[in-house]
Amino acid sequence: MRPQIVLFGDSITEQSFRLGGWGAALANTYSRKADIVNRGYGGYNTRWALFLLNHLFPLGSATPPAAATIFFGANDAALSGRTSERQHVPVDEYKENLKKIVQQLQECSPTILIVLITPPPIDEEGRLQYARSLYGDNAMKLPERTNEMTGVYAEKCVELAKELDLPSINLWSKMQETEGWQKKFLSDGLHLTQEGNAVVYQQVLRVFEDAWLIASKMPYDFPHHSEIDPKNPQKAFQQQCS
Amino acid sequence: MRPQIVLFGDSITEQSFRLGGWGAALANTYSRKADIVNRGYGGYNTRWALFLLNHLFPLGSATPPAAATIFFGANDAALSGRTSERQHVPVDEYKENLKKIVQQLQECSPTILIVLITPPPIDEEGRLQYARSLYGDNAMKLPERTNEMTGVYAEKCVELAKELDLPSINLWSKMQETEGWQKKFLSDGLHLTQEGNAVVYQQVLRVFEDAWLIASKMPYDFPHHSEIDPKNPQKAFQQQCS
Numbered sequence: 001m002r003p004q005i006v007l008f009g010d011s012i013t014e015q016s017f018r019l020g021g022w023g024a025a026l027a028n029t030y031s032r033k034a035d036i037v038n039r040g041y042g043g044y045n046t047r048w049a050l051f052l053l054n055h056l057f058p059l060g061s062a063t064p065p066a067a068a069t070i071f072f073g074a075n076d077a078a079l080s081g082r083t084s085e086r087q088h089v090p091v092d093e094y095k096e097n098l099k100k101i102v103q104q105l106q107e108c109s110p111t112i113l114i115v116l117i118t119p120p121p122i123d124e125e126g127r128l129q130y131a132r133s134l135y136g137d138n139a140m141k142l143p144e145r146t147n148e149m150t151g152v153y154a155e156k157c158v159e160l161a162k163e164l165d166l167p168s169i170n171l172w173s174k175m176q177e178t179e180g181w182q183k184k185f186l187s188d189g190l191h192l193t194q195e196g197n198a199v200v201y202q203q204v205l206r207v208f209e210d211a212w213l214i215a216s217k218m219p220y221d222f223p224h225h226s227e228i229d230p231k232n233p234q235k236a237f238q239q240q241c242s
Numbered sequence: 243m244r245p246q247i248v249l250f251g252d253s254i255t256e257q258s259f260r261l262g263g264w265g266a267a268l269a270n271t272y273s274r275k276a277d278i279v280n281r282g283y284g285g286y287n288t289r290w291a292l293f294l295l296n297h298l299f300p301l302g303s304a305t306p307p308a309a310a311t312i313f314f315g316a317n318d319a320a321l322s323g324r325t326s327e328r329q330h331v332p333v334d335e336y337k338e339n340l341k342k343i344v345q346q347l348q349e350c351s352p353t354i355l356i357v358l359i360t361p362p363p364i365d366e367e368g369r370l371q372y373a374r375s376l377y378g379d380n381a382m383k384l385p386e387r388t389n390e391m392t393g394v395y396a397e398k399c400v401e402l403a404k405e406l407d408l409p410s411i412n413l414w415s416k417m418q419e420t421e422g423w424q425k426k427f428l429s430d431g432l433h434l435t436q437e438g439n440a441v442v443y444q445q446v447l448r449v450f451e452d453a454w455l456i457a458s459k460m461p462y463d464f465p466h467h468s469e470i471d472p473k474n475p476q477k478a479f480q481q482q483c484s
Contacts, residue, residue, distance in 0.1 A: 001297065017269040024266035027259040027280065035279065038269065043467025051479040052464055055243065086472040222294055225285025230328040237293040 001221050003034045004063065005213070008049070008056070008101070009071030012120070012192060012200075013040025020194030022201040029205065033218040034066065045075040045089045046097030053101065057108040064109030067213055069204060070101055073119035074190060077145055077153040083131075084144035095156040102164055113211050115204060116161040116168040118154035120196065121175050122147040123182035126189025145190065167211065169203045243463050245276045246305065247455070250291070250298070250343070251313030254362070254434060254442075255282025262436030264443040271447065275460040276308065287317040287331045288339030295343065299350040306351030309455055311446060312343055315361035316432060319387055319395040325373075326386035337398040344406060355453050357446060358403040358410040360396035362438065363417050364389040365424035368431025387432065409453065411445045 007013045007023050016023030017038060027036040039056055041049065049072060057064070076094040078084035089097065098116065105112055124143040131139035154172035161168030175181045175196070182189070185196030192200065208214070223236040249255045249265055258265030259280060269278040281298055283291065291314060299306070318336040320326035331339065340358065347354055366385040373381035396414035403410030417423045417438070424431070427438030434442065450456070465478040 014273055015270075017266050017273065019262060019267075021266070021270070024259050024263070024269065025261075027266065027269075028257075028263070031256055031259065031280065032283070037277065038273065041274070041464060041467070048467070048470055048475055048479075051475065055464075087467075222283065222297075225283070225290070225329075228290055233290055233293065 002032075003066035003218075004037050005030065005034050006037045006039055006056075006065040006068040007071070008039045008068055009117070010040060010044050010075055011042035012074060013038065013069070013071050014042045015191065016040060016197070016200075018197075020197050022192075022197045022204065025197070025201040026204065030215050030218075032220050032222075033215050034213075037065070040071075043075060043087065044072070045078075045087050046072045046094050046101065047076075047089050050097055050100060053104040057104050059108055061108060065105070065112060066109070067113040067115070067208065067211075068105055069115045069117055070098065070105075071117040071119075072098065072101075073153045073157055074145070074150070077119060077122075077150040079144060079146065079149060082142060082144040083140045091153055091156050094153055095160050098157060098160055099164070102160075102166065113208070113213060114166050115207050116157055116166055117200070117204070118157040118168070118170050118172045119150050120171045120186065120190070120192065121181065122150045123186050123189040126182055126186055128189075130188040143189075167207045169200075169207060171200065171203065174203065175199060244274075245308035245460075246279050247272065247276050247450075248279045248281055248298075248307040248310040249313070250281045250310055251359070252282060252286050252317055253284035254316060255280065255311070255313050256284045257433065258282060258439070258442075260439075262439050264434075264439045264446065267439070267443040268446065272457050272460075274462050274464075275457050276455075279307070282313075285317060285329065286314070287320075287329050288314045288336050288343065289318075289331050292339055292342060295346040299346050301350055303350060307347070307354060308351070309355040309357070309450065309453075310347055311357045311359055312340065312347075313359040313361075314340065314343075315395040315399055316387075316392070319361060319364075319392040321386060321388065321391060324384060324386040325382045333394055333398050336395055337402050340399060340402055341406070344402075344408065355450070355455060356408050357449050358399055358408055359442070359446070360399040360410070360412050360414045361392050362413045362428065362432070362434065363423065364392045365428050365431040368424055368428055370431075372430035385431075409449045411442075411449060413442065413445065416445065417441060 075087040076089035078087040080088045122145045127143040158168050175185050187193045228236045317329040318331035320329040322330045364387045369385040400410050400412050417427050429435045470478045
């Protein structure tokens, strides 16, 4: 009965229900109006995400999602020849894969509102610190992701959104507008702090509301309790549920 | 594909995706294993909740919930003759209504794991303070709920769980074991602080894990990224998705 909003992405989506997470904040904002469905897959790049499409978004579904965020790229942008090489996807393929994801969602749900989100910026020193905290002297000496290369992927993501006339959020640029973004928004040089989550939440909400997905204007799935006459409760339910 | 865990209740369930909320914490714990579906209806008592049953839990559903929390009573226990009288439901009817909710869920989903949760205790002084903060001199002079009466409802809830051989959480008793529970766990004498939410989360998780709903033992819906061979990614997906 409630529309579904699917969050499709990698670990930054998977972790979005942690304390202060952007997914949980959306779930709270759309409380009683829409269901937020977390389809975040930690470690996944867009190449692997393609294998999920027919399972997550089957054509002919009776309840296709009303809206979706597509939030990949942090893993695709892992550098070839460094420690996370296995996740690397060339940038042109990244763009093609994103396009396939968009197309499947649109076929599954012709009226769907899709928002493309770029990967966040990379704090290379934060990545190295994190590796040292885990592996000590055995840690990688060169970061497995660079901010510059992730920026190239972010640009491709925004480029695709323009070509497909979809809204997008350039998180890579947006976060770098704030001084101290490296530690303020990123916990390990890549994943989000609570403040970083707040940025994603605000940006997604802004795009949703600029479209038509405005919680305050969406109907409750059932009567608000103040509309229920305690002497004749069935009346309110008959009106909304019949 | 993922099992659904439904949280059915009143405002304490509806608000469970706020910062530090128990619903969001469950969603994070069961990340990639189960979907947490929030069906909290602020202000609702069990009498009004009955109107929702056939809509929320239709018989013959292809995807009935695997587990559910039923968490009502805070509104049923509002006192007759005080300012929240419209929400009051006599305690014997409360128990009967809870039983009808359980029966519908069990008919909808014969193997469902159901957990009954009692209302939390009431901090009467907290309720009066909250009313004064909203209405000043026009605020109610007597609390619309008492801790003692809510305790009677909590007892009935636990009694029903025993009769039906279901697990239950006596939140009313549990919270009062901690000194200073009035302000530590309750924000306005009734609703939960972050610490109060943490108690609910821990208690629900304990009951789920004592049954069979243990996140670490549940399968991922799709391969963990570490199981994907970058040179032959389809292999991991063929095994799990065919």
